[in-house]
Amino acid sequence: MLSHVAYSIAPGSLALSRSVLDRAADRRRDDAWLEKAWAAPDTQVTVVAGDQLQVIDDRTALRLISPSEAPPGTRVFLGIDRESGAGQTAEGRAVFAVVVADEPDESYAGLRELGALLNDREAGMAVHIVGLANWHAVHTHCGNCGEHTVVTEAGHVRDCPGCGMRHFPRSDPAIIVLVTDDQDRALLGRNGAWPEGRYSTLAGFVEPGESLEAAVRREVLEETGVTVGPEVAYAGSQPWPLPSSLMLGFYAKATSTDIEVDADEIAEAKWFTREDLRALVDAGTMALPGNISISRRLIEGWYGSGLSGSW
Incomplete structure (x- = not known):
């Protein structure tokens, strides 16, 4: 440890280290719960294309939509907002993302632009899904046998049906x-x-x-x-x-x-x-x-x- 230099980073000043959601990793393998959460009317969904996130018109916050409004794509469970109220269960509001194959347009923005503007909740959501989206983009095939991998565990694992290898985000x-x-x-x-x-x-x-x-x-x-x-x-x-x-x-x-x-x-x-x-x-x-x-x-x-x- 530094013995005579007392520098420090101000608490809460790291824009991309903020997070509110409980990632609820135990729910990623519970397909019945995930389907129930996806069907709940108060569930929120954010959309990501590449490393760009869909934003509201003034580009200061994520555009959050209902599951019924979500476009087709890879569905990822981000977690539970336990501070938002009862939600679909007593646990709180479920939050998902959908990774789309579209080219991002002017309705999308990147972390460099958004990072300092997002609140704690959305900053945590953004870094989570952008990291996963980038990983999914380059792990479509198994590095061991070359077989096309399958997305499992609510977007947090890719399994190889050929050799059985499991691939995790890095x-x-x-x-x-x-x-x-x-x-x-x-x-x-x-x-x-x-x-x-x-x-x-x-x-x-x-x-x-x-x-x-x-x-x-x-x-x-x-x-x-x-x-x-x-x-x-x-x-x-x-x-x-x-x-x-x-x-x-x-x-x-x-x-x-x-x-x-x-x-x-x-x-x-x-x-x-x-x-x-x-x-x-x-x-x-x-x-x-x-x-x-x-x-x-x-x-x-x-x-x-x-x-x-x-x-």
């Missing part, structure tokens, strides 16, 4: 870290594909057999040549179902400050004081990650307050 763990030095400067980098002035914290996928702390040290060293010592502290996590990541946020302390970027992913990396960062952001010459990203919250946790300007 989340790929990725670390994302704000590194500071002895002068309390923050290390930020710019991806080679980004325009000048766009910076973020460092990130990368966890490799097989690797701890999260080891992944932090490896990624920082590979991308910037900076070494990280034993002080690595967990700060929070956020699903990023674009297509299937789980971002695990950390603060870490560097034991070296010389920078040598990998010139592959990272084109430029710099140490920033708070004064440097504020001046560049205020001048409009530096853009920070968007408000729904955990990277933004790590930076603001170090800075000590909110910042303006984003991608």
Whole structure:
């Protein structure tokens, strides 16, 4: 744990980590209950095409419809809203999604646009179904024998009728870290594909057999040549179902400050004081990650307050 650095992400500030629904996983295999829930007049359904969600006209909330209005598609049980009243049983209101094969049009929007606008209930629904929709799109066939898989357990499993293998949704763990030095400067980098002035914290996928702390040290060293010592502290996590990541946020302390970027992913990396960062952001010459990203919250946790300007 960090012994003398007390940075933290503000509680509730991670836009895509909010959730209200009880996922009620025990109901996914209860076909009779699911059919009863689908037939209930107060059940709500959201529609997703690719990684885009159907929204209301002002694009600030999900469009929620009744089962009778739902289009054909893959039906997914998202859970039970136990705070909404009695619903079809004493348990509460059931919530489903339908994954359609249509190309999304102007009535749809993505998580980058919606994430900070949705309430806690709908934010949890959105990341759940977008993650599942992306998984279904690339797991139509069995990776073991090639047979077409069948959707089971209310959209949360795909079974292979050929070899009997069961396929479950996956989340790929990725670390994302704000590194500071002895002068309390923050290390930020710019991806080679980004325009000048766009910076973020460092990130990368966890490799097989690797701890999260080891992944932090490896990624920082590979991308910037900076070494990280034993002080690595967990700060929070956020699903990023674009297509299937789980971002695990950390603060870490560097034991070296010389920078040598990998010139592959990272084109430029710099140490920033708070004064440097504020001046560049205020001048409009530096853009920070968007408000729904955990990277933004790590930076603001170090800075000590909110910042303006984003991608």
